[in-house]
Amino acid sequence: MRIGExxxxxxxxxxxxxxxxxxxLIVPGRSPNGxxxxxxxxxxxxxxxxxxxxxxxxxRVIKQLLPCLHSKPRxxxxxxPTPETIATLxxxxxxxxxxxxxxxxxxxxxADYLETTRRSQQPAAVAAAGSGATARYxxxxx
Amino acid sequence: MRIGExxxxxxxxxxxxxxxxxxxLIVPGRSPNGxxxxxxxxxxxxxxxxxxxxxxxxxRVIKQLLPCLHSKPRxxxxxxPTPETIATLxxxxxxxxxxxxxxxxxxxxxADYLETTRRSQQPAAVAAAGSGATARYxxxxx
DNA sequence: TCAAAGGGTCACATTGATGTGAAGGTCAAG
DNA sequence: CTTGACCTTCACATCAATGTGACCCTTTGA
Numbered sequence: 001m002r003i004g005e006x007x008x009x010x011x012x013x014x015x016x017x018x019x020x021x022x023x024x025l026i027v028p029g030r031s032p033n034g035x036x037x038x039x040x041x042x043x044x045x046x047x048x049x050x051x052x053x054x055x056x057x058x059x060r061v062i063k064q065l066l067p068c069l070h071s072k073p074r075x076x077x078x079x080x081p082t083p084e085t086i087a088t089l090x091x092x093x094x095x096x097x098x099x100x101x102x103x104x105x106x107x108x109x110x111a112d113y114l115e116t117t118r119r120s121q122q123p124a125a126v127a128a129a130g131s132g133a134t135a136r137y138x139x140x141x142x
Numbered sequence: 143m144r145i146g147e148x149x150x151x152x153x154x155x156x157x158x159x160x161x162x163x164x165x166x167l168i169v170p171g172r173s174p175n176g177x178x179x180x181x182x183x184x185x186x187x188x189x190x191x192x193x194x195x196x197x198x199x200x201x202r203v204i205k206q207l208l209p210c211l212h213s214k215p216r217x218x219x220x221x222x223p224t225p226e227t228i229a230t231l232x233x234x235x236x237x238x239x240x241x242x243x244x245x246x247x248x249x250x251x252x253a254d255y256l257e258t259t260r261r262s263q264q265p266a267a268v269a270a271a272g273s274g275a276t277a278r279y280x281x282x283x284x
Numbered sequence: 285t286c287a288a289a290g291g292g293t294c295a296c297a298t299t300g301a302t303g304t305g306a307a308g309g310t311c312a313a314g
Numbered sequence: 315c316t317t318g319a320c321c322t323t324c325a326c327a328t329c330a331a332t333g334t335g336a337c338c339c340t341t342t343g344a
Binding site: 048051052053054055056057065067068069080081086089090092093096097098099100102103104105106107109110111112113114117 | 190193194195196197198207209210211222223228231232234235238239240241242244245246248249251252253254255256259
Binding site for chain 4: 002003004014018031033034035036
């Protein structure tokens, strides 16, 4: 597919798709006429990149993580990682875990807050008007 | 305490403490001489702010979340939130949950990758040299 | 009393992720 | 053959979070 379709399907401006490529996060092929050519897998890939970017990881780090994030088949890892790569991954694993903890704490605090607020509100009105705006957060599924 | 001590205790440059104040995230008192005066609670507060910033939340959003993140005592919430505030919080709750999911997926993928790599490595050498660099990640505690 | 350490404001620089527009090539449809 | 939609590169602009330095004041200790 060409850049426009990928942009539509991922909700990502073309500009950014080119930027991600410039940063080495994606490496599309080229049609004879010079147009970028993306295969199907880039949809998920781009969504994952955006998710990580939103979560505060810089492109530089995401680039290092990407090889791990695509060993879908438990196959042999093509590029056998160097010890430095492994060390980097371990550091990032730790940092990501910290971020998760921080976000989880905040999520739970917000959820508690909303829950408490909701309780202390007049329950009748809530029952009448609230069912459409009910927050759904699971403490379980993480 | 003054800004220098807070900076030391949180590992945060003074410049940024002033910046967070400028953004309304913290509101220190002032000594008679004009120096900023922080109470003990700001240590945790600043750490939390930094954690959220690292996790990709902009100061604008953090500012809105802070009221929830400090209802330590299940007390009455001083400023009873407006419906708009609640709606904002619910949206943010959702976005934070998405980030968590994204990070958790990545964390697990990296952990798997490391685990697999470690297994496929010559186990003898690993047993000999690896015990000091063992990655510790818990899928449980989240 | 003087120096050093720390505090204050102001302001400009930088970096990473983006927005936006100019100038031009490709291609399908009318 | 022309128009419009899509693509290309290049380049400058923006925004938030930071770095950094200038310049001056306050406190403390030798």
